[in-house]
Amino acid sequence: MSYTRADYEQAVAVIRSRTDAQPLIGLVLGSGLGGLADILEDAVKIPYGDIPGWPQSTVHGHSGQLVIGRLEGKLILAQQGRAHFYEGYTMQQVTFPVRIMHLLGIQTLILTNAAGGLNPAYQVGDVMLLQDHINLPGMVGHNPLMGRNDDSLGPRFPGMTQTYDSALRRLARQVAAENAIPMHEGVYIGLSGPAFETPAEVRMLRIWGGNAVGMSTVHEVLVARHAGMRALAFSGITNQAIDTPDSDGITNHEEVLEAGKILVPRLTTLLRGILRTMTL
Numbered sequence: 423m424s425y426t427r428a429d430y431e432q433a434v435a436v437i438r439s440r441t442d443a444q445p446l447i448g449l450v451l452g453s454g455l456g457g458l459a460d461i462l463e464d465a466v467k468i469p470y471g472d473i474p475g476w477p478q479s480t481v482h483g484h485s486g487q488l489v490i491g492r493l494e495g496k497l498i499l500a501q502q503g504r505a506h507f508y509e510g511y512t513m514q515q516v517t518f519p520v521r522i523m524h525l526l527g528i529q530t531l532i533l534t535n536a537a538g539g540l541n542p543a544y545q546v547g548d549v550m551l552l553q554d555h556i557n558l559p560g561m562v563g564h565n566p567l568m569g570r571n572d573d574s575l576g577p578r579f580p581g582m583t584q585t586y587d588s589a590l591r592r593l594a595r596q597v598a599a600e601n602a603i604p605m606h607e608g609v610y611i612g613l614s615g616p617a618f619e620t621p622a623e624v625r626m627l628r629i630w631g632g633n634a635v636g637m638s639t640v641h642e643v644l645v646a647r648h649a650g651m652r653a654l655a656f657s658g659i660t661n662q663a664i665d666t667p668d669s670d671g672i673t674n675h676e677e678v679l680e681a682g683k684i685l686v687p688r689l690t691t692l693l694r695g696i697l698r699t700m701t702l
């Protein structure tokens with residue numbers, strides 16, 4: 423299924439009918455991290471079901487609403503829960519919200535996700551700032567920018583060499599250091615899921631240069647960059663990817679949600695510090 427500009431504009435009109443606020447910063451909250459939106463002040467909440475075309479998340483740990491409010495003096499539009507490709511949505515559907523944010527006037531997109539640590543130095547509860555990504559579904563034909571390009575939304579062949587904004591990354595490093603938040607900077611490998619990786623896949627992804635692995639973010643970032651938005655993304659490391667076949671450990675969604683409890687306060691501090699200092 424592909425959308426036209428008219429489909430996007432219908433969704434934009436519904437959101438505009440609920441609030442006059444003009445946020446310039448978008449926030450996408452990943453598995454177990456939705457609590458971050460609860461701290462927005464003077465919040466207006468819009469259930470995804472009220473917005474035509476908006477994909478609903480069917481996954482436990484993702485509530486489905488937009489929260490528009492203020493944090494550190496900046497107006498934010500937060501997506502509390504996201505839909506994933508593995509839920510059966512197309513890449514165009516899972517990235518629909520990013521197009522809507524663009525048409526609402528959002529200029530900077532900050533994304534979070536839960537991810538498995540590939541780098542053996544990463545501990546559960548650590549944060550990884552995305553320096554770059556590898557888009558495995560995109561490499562096998564699941565790129566959200568495929569299909570007819572609407573030049574009014576972005577170019578046919580967008581460059582991806584400065585995908586994660588370097589000034590915002592510098593600011594994130596500074597805030598992490600000031601607050602003693604354990605943060606690494608590395609490469610996120612996006613997979614389709616929903617099955618977690620086999621140990622052989624974990625070893626392969628590590629050789630390919632991945633530091634963390636997950637099932638979201640990369641396609642959203644492609645659409646954001648296509649539209650000329652600045653992007654900044656964080657992985658919350660919720661588990662260490664298992665690389666030996668006879669390990670007793672089993673990666674599961676419960677540990678992913680559990681680690682969110684340590685990660686929400688850390689990501690909240692990072693986010694507050696970044697918002698306080700960033701220029702729009």
Ligand code: HPA
Pocket residue numbers: 536537538539618619635636637660661662663673678
């Ligand atoms: N693999 C893929 N996605 C994930 C993981 C993982 O280990 N943890 C959280 N999301």
